[in-house]
Amino acid sequence: MSPLRRLLRTPEAVAGAIILAALIAMALSASLLFPGDPQAIAGSALLPPFQDWSLPLGTDRLGRNVLAELFHGARTSLAVGLAAAAAALAIGAVIGTLAGFAGGLADEVLMRITDAFQTVPGFLLALAFVSVVGPSLGIVVIAIALGTWPGPARIARAEILSIRERDYVASARAIGMHPLEIAFREVLPNALPPVLAMSSVIVAAAILTEAALSFLGLGDPNRVTWGGMISEGRAVLRTAPFLSIIPGLALVLTVLGVYLAGEGIAETTAVRRGLS
Amino acid sequence: MTAFASIRDLTVTYRRDSGEVAALKTISLDIMAGERLAVIGESGSGKSTLALAIAGLLPASARIDGRIDWFLRPSSTLGAKAPPLSGRTEGGVTELQPFKSEIGKIPLGGRDIGFIFQDPSASLDPVMTVGKQIAEVARAHLDLTWPQAYAKAKTLFERVRLPDPDSALRAFPHQLSGGQKQRVAIAAAIAAGPKLLIADEATSALDTIVQAEIVALIRRLVAEDGMTLLFVSHDIALAAELADRIAVFRHGELVELGTTAQIVSVPTQAYTRALLDAHIGLDAEPLLNRPRLDA
Amino acid sequence: MSLLAISNLSRSYRRGGKTIVAVDDVSFHIEPGETLALAGPSGSGKSTIARLVLRLIEPDAGRIEFEGSNFLALEGSALRAPRTRLQMVFQDPLAAFNPRATVARVLDDPLRIHGIASRSERPRSIAALLERVGLPADLTARAIHEISGGQRQRVAIARAIATKPSLIVLDEAVSALDVSVRGQILELLLDLQRQERIAYLFISHDLGVVRAIAHRIVLLDGGRIAESGDARAVIDAPQSAIGKALLAAAPRLHRTSPQDT
Numbered sequence: 057m058s059p060l061r062r063l064l065r066t067p068e069a070v071a072g073a074i075i076l077a078a079l080i081a082m083a084l085s086a087s088l089l090f091p092g093d094p095q096a097i098a099g100s101a102l103l104p105p106f107q108d109w110s111l112p113l114g115t116d117r118l119g120r121n122v123l124a125e126l127f128h129g130a131r132t133s134l135a136v137g138l139a140a141a142a143a144a145l146a147i148g149a150v151i152g153t154l155a156g157f158a159g160g161l162a163d164e165v166l167m168r169i170t171d172a173f174q175t176v177p178g179f180l181l182a183l184a185f186v187s188v189v190g191p192s193l194g195i196v197v198i199a200i201a202l203g204t205w206p207g208p209a210r211i212a213r214a215e216i217l218s219i220r221e222r223d224y225v226a227s228a229r230a231i232g233m234h235p236l237e238i239a240f241r242e243v244l245p246n247a248l249p250p251v252l253a254m255s256s257v258i259v260a261a262a263i264l265t266e267a268a269l270s271f272l273g274l275g276d277p278n279r280v281t282w283g284g285m286i287s288e289g290r291a292v293l294r295t296a297p298f299l300s301i302i303p304g305l306a307l308v309l310t311v312l313g314v315y316l317a318g319e320g321i322a323e324t325t326a327v328r329r330g331l332s
Numbered sequence: 333m334t335a336f337a338s339i340r341d342l343t344v345t346y347r348r349d350s351g352e353v354a355a356l357k358t359i360s361l362d363i364m365a366g367e368r369l370a371v372i373g374e375s376g377s378g379k380s381t382l383a384l385a386i387a388g389l390l391p392a393s394a395r396i397d398g399r400i401d402w403f404l405r406p407s408s409t410l411g412a413k414a415p416p417l418s419g420r421t422e423g424g425v426t427e428l429q430p431f432k433s434e435i436g437k438i439p440l441g442g443r444d445i446g447f448i449f450q451d452p453s454a455s456l457d458p459v460m461t462v463g464k465q466i467a468e469v470a471r472a473h474l475d476l477t478w479p480q481a482y483a484k485a486k487t488l489f490e491r492v493r494l495p496d497p498d499s500a501l502r503a504f505p506h507q508l509s510g511g512q513k514q515r516v517a518i519a520a521a522i523a524a525g526p527k528l529l530i531a532d533e534a535t536s537a538l539d540t541i542v543q544a545e546i547v548a549l550i551r552r553l554v555a556e557d558g559m560t561l562l563f564v565s566h567d568i569a570l571a572a573e574l575a576d577r578i579a580v581f582r583h584g585e586l587v588e589l590g591t592t593a594q595i596v597s598v599p600t601q602a603y604t605r606a607l608l609d610a611h612i613g614l615d616a617e618p619l620l621n622r623p624r625l626d627a
Numbered sequence: 628m629s630l631l632a633i634s635n636l637s638r639s640y641r642r643g644g645k646t647i648v649a650v651d652d653v654s655f656h657i658e659p660g661e662t663l664a665l666a667g668p669s670g671s672g673k674s675t676i677a678r679l680v681l682r683l684i685e686p687d688a689g690r691i692e693f694e695g696s697n698f699l700a701l702e703g704s705a706l707r708a709p710r711t712r713l714q715m716v717f718q719d720p721l722a723a724f725n726p727r728a729t730v731a732r733v734l735d736d737p738l739r740i741h742g743i744a745s746r747s748e749r750p751r752s753i754a755a756l757l758e759r760v761g762l763p764a765d766l767t768a769r770a771i772h773e774i775s776g777g778q779r780q781r782v783a784i785a786r787a788i789a790t791k792p793s794l795i796v797l798d799e800a801v802s803a804l805d806v807s808v809r810g811q812i813l814e815l816l817l818d819l820q821r822q823e824r825i826a827y828l829f830i831s832h833d834l835g836v837v838r839a840i841a842h843r844i845v846l847l848d849g850g851r852i853a854e855s856g857d858a859r860a861v862i863d864a865p866q867s868a869i870g871k872a873l874l875a876a877a878p879r880l881h882r883t884s885p886q887d888t
Contacts, residue, residue: 223722226683231737231786232710242725374805375776510669539669539832544876566805569878596880610806612813612835614877618859619817619839620662 069320075313082130090124094280098124102296116285116299117292126306128280133310136197137263143201144258145208149244149251152212156247157220157239167213170206178203182265186274193276196269200262207258208251215247256318260311267307282307335403336365336528336560337386342398344381344390355381357584358398363528365403368554368561370575370592372568372607378584383532383564387445402439404527439528443473446521446559448550450533452513455520456505462516463489463501466523473524488519492549511542515549522553529554530562535570547574568607572596580604628695629656630826631680631794636689638675649675650686651850659793660824664837664858667847667869673830675850677798680828681715682706694793711741711790718799720779724771730757730782731767737789756785760815777808781815788819796828801836813840834877838862846870 086094098111098121105114105122113122155166173181182199189195219225220243228238269275270283282303289299344356356378363369363386373379384390386400439445449455457465466488467481476484482501489497492515505513514534521529531550535543551574554561565571571578571592578595580587580603588601599605633655639648650672657663665673678684680691682698691698694712701709717723724733734753738744744752754764760781771779780800787795797816801809817840819825831837837844841858846869854867865871 223717223719224725224728226678226681227715227717227723227786228725228736229683230681230710230713230715231790232707232740233736234707234740237740245727246725374807540834540878541668541872541876544878567878568806569880572880573878607806608880610810611880612810612833612839613880614835614838614862614874616835616839619813620842 066320066323068316069324072313072316072318072320075309076317079130079134079310079313082127083134086124086127086131090121090127094124094128095120102292104296105298105302113302114296114298116288116296122285122299122302125280125285126282126303129282129285129303130306130310132193132276132279132281133263133266133307136193136200136266137259137310137314139197140200140204140262140266141255141258143197144204144262145251145255147201148205148208148210149212149248151205152209152214152251153216153239153244153247155209156213156216157235157243163213166209170209173202174206174210176203178261179265179268182269183272183274186269191269191274191276193279196266196274196276199269200265203265204258204262208254211254212247212251215250216243219243219246253318253322256314256321259318260314263307263310263314334365335362336367337363337403338401339363339386340399340401342382342385342396342400344378344385344397345395347393347395352395355394355584356385359584359586361579361586361589363560363562364577366558366560367577368551368563368575370563370565370571370578371581372565372571372578373581374566374607376583377581379564379566379581380532381584382581383447383530383562386528386562387447387530388439389447404439404444443524444527446524446526446529448514448517448521448529448531448534450536452510452517453505455517456513458505461502461504462508462513463503466516466519469520469523484523485519488523489516491522491553492516492519494519509542510538511545514538514542514546518546518549518553522557522559525557526559528560528562530564532564533566534563536566543570550574568596569611569613580607629692630659630661630694631657631828632690632692633676633680634690634692636676636679636686636691638679638684638686648850650679653689653847653850653852655845655852655855657794657826657828659826660820661843662820662827662829662841664829664831664841664844665847666831666834666837666844666873667853668832668873670849671847671869672850673832673847674798676847677715677796677828677830680796681713707740711737711743712793713796714787714790714792714794715796715798716780716783716787716800718803720776720783720803721772723783724779726772728771729767730769730771730774733771733782733786734767734789737786741790743790752789756789757782759788759819760785761811776804777812780804780808780812784812784815784819788823788825791823792825794826794828796830798830799832800829802831802833809836816840832873834862834873846873 097119099108099115099119101115101117101119103111103115106112107114111121111123113126116122116125151166151170155163181203185199185202186195225238225242228242233242266275266281267283267286270281271287273287275281275284285303286300289296293300339359339361342356342359343354346353346355359382371379371382381390385396390396456462463482463485466485467478470476470484471478471481474484485501486497489500494500494512494515508516529550534550535546538546547570550561553559563571563574575592577590578592579589580595580601582603588595588599588604595604596608599608633653636650636653637648638650639646653672653676655663665676667673675684679686686699693709698709731753734756735749738749738752753767757764757766762778762781762785766774766778771782774782801812804812813836816827820827829837829841838858844855844858844861845852846854846861846865846867848867848869853869854861854865861870862874865874
């Protein structure tokens with residue numbers, strides 16, 4: 057477990073890990089602590105925080121429990137962020153690998169497609185996609201992944217181009233290994249670490265994009281989301297600012313946590329590479 | 333002959349994940365003024381660690397015990413600013429703190445000690461012309477103006493016999509061959525007129541012909557400038573061609589030290605004998621002709 | 628019939644707008660069980676020829692016949708079968724293995740790909756291969772980066788002989804090794820050659836080693852053959868300029884007159 061111990065030596069990583077752990081705990085305990093529909097009315101409307109200890113963070117315009125919404129919102133944020141990032145990394149890695157390996161015309165075509173996706177702002181792409189197909193959790197995930205995969209694809213392709221010239225790839229060809237096996241067993245696992253190093257940035261961006269979509273009313277209407285909460289709170293921003301501030305803070309902390317943890321991981325792996 | 337540097341009980345320990353590894357174990361050795369001393373050994377012998385320790389280039393994580401006493405006459409330009417050649421030399425003086433310097437002064441990396449690494453590409457900046465890199469070294473160590481420094485660089489390029497020194501000044505490292513890059517690295521190493529030149533496997537990455545040329549160049553420069561040479565190599569035959577004395581290292585220990593003739597002809601240690609036997613020279617009996625061991 | 632016959636092989640590549648002829652109209656042949664050395668300074672085309680012979684790169688012109696068939700005509704899966712008979716060992720054994728690999732995996736690959744041993748037999752085959760190259764069987768679980776350079780090169784040889792090849796290309800295969808280890812590896816190669824009649828294309832810049840192990844030599848200079856013939860005869864009295872230069876440059880333990888410039 058020495059990598060983990062090394063990770064915990066960097067203070068940023070520890071801070072990030074604590075925030076992420078708290079977030080995951082929130083997401084996992086949401087239905088235990090707040091069973092039932094978080095969108096059900098729990099008390100009188102617009103109760104400020106820290107007044108009633110059965111509703112510690114108060115209620116919103118419709119009298120919904122803000123704390124319960126926050127917990128359930130953590131679920132959506134994390135689920136969408138992780139799923140979208142995973143999807144973007146998977147698509148990017150596969151396309152980058154194919155382009156890097158195939159070379160020639162296939163490479164050209166795939167990279168021009170990548171260019172096309174990269175030139176359209178990711179958020180606009182997600183916006184357009186969701187408004188055409190309709191908002192649901194799965195669609196939001198796909199929409200975010202659509203705008204994010206070109207980054208990992210480019211890095212994967214660059215790594216592949218460098219690794220495919222190494223001796224061990226020549227060695228694999230010399231023993232007659234099938235090109236697909238070379239691609240997916242010899243090259244890809246060694247090309248992935250730099251791609252995965254992007255994951256923290258991608259997760260953070262995906263969480264923000266999801267919040268923005270929800271803010272614009274394009275999130276899954278059946279789920280509580282932090283973006284949706286901020287949007288809800290906007291109507292009463294003057295009288296009850298906490299309704300926007302609380303989910304906003306949660307969002308900031310989450311993105312910060314993901315980013316710090318990712319930096320910590322990247323740093324420890326870099327140190328390990330430097331040593332070996 | 334007088335001693336130039338005197339190494340006493342030098343022990344260098346590297347910290348690794350798996351614990352501490354002693355790269356050098358209580359080494360005592362005198363480097364004579366003006367001699368060509370070869371340090372030879374196989375991988376893990378500690379020969380490169382010795383070179384780095386003498387040059388004060390060991391990483392900060394290395395623990396150094398023992399002492400190196402220098403017998404340097406204070407140079408006339410003492411006190412002039414002498415920024416390190418590269419990031420690795422940084423703190424060269426502070427890292428030498430465990431060493432006591434009783435006579436003379438602690439040498440400055442880059443000024444009193446020139447260091448030639450195995451891979452010249454790694455010690456040259458890929459996006460700067462080699463002329464500027466050498467001029468910068470000359471400027472830093474010798475307090476020259478830029479035009480003077482460029483003139484010095486050109487003289488140095490002539491001394492290391494780079495073909496067409498004028499265009500070489502404007503070349504980038506990638507435009508030069510391996511041997512030419514090593515000549516540039518040698519020019520950088522001798523730019524400040526060092527008293528000690530350390531070549532750490534300086535010819536190992538080169539082919540036989542270029543290797544012979546570089547060895548001849550080092551021999552000539554050392555003779556012309558009266559430098560002391562520490563030549564680190566895995567190749568006992570190459571060491572024998574160049575050195576006055578040979579120090580044989582194994583597993584961080586000094587196995588044998590003697591004149592080249594003695595080491596090559598009448599080694600006292602079994603390991604030295606084994607190294608000599610393992611050398612496959614042009615006069616060796618071909619392995620093909622040997623009877624089968626299991627026949 | 629020659630095991631490998633190369634005729635009029637040429638290959639050039641472009642670098643920075645300039646065309647560099649790496650291999651220029653090279654022809655030679657290798658007989659079964661023979662060691663042919665390719666020697667020359669860097670840039671003489673030695674390694675390019677190695678890669679051409681293995682079809683890791685394609686020639687611009689020329690012909691390669693291996694075991695009696697036109698090796699250049701084979702494509703895709705048709706090429707993978709004869710690869711069992713033609714193997715390669717690289718200079719840097721660390722770079723020649725996937726950094727994530729274990730010894731077992733490295734040796735398992737050729738056995739699996741060519742169906743040489745069934746899944747259940749493979750551990751036994753791997754142990755036998757390790758024994759064949761003088762390594763303990765308990766090395767299998769170790770990662771490639773954990774074992775010593777000499778052990779790694781033995782593993783590389785074990786991998787090369789797993790498919791029972793008739794020719795192994797050794798590209799500076801002993802150059803990066805410590806001298807004591809180098810002798811052992813050369814002995815191992817000779818031993819394998821005698822027992823299995825494997826031919827070697829031995830690429831090296833070290834004339835001492837070439838003279839000790841090769842039957843014949845091809846001296847290259849600038850992509851062209853400068854001289855060829857019996858290894859000892861050529862090295863003891865080279866006729867070409869490059870042969871003389873290589874000989875003069877080779878370090879010697881006892882040189883009568885020190886050379887100075």
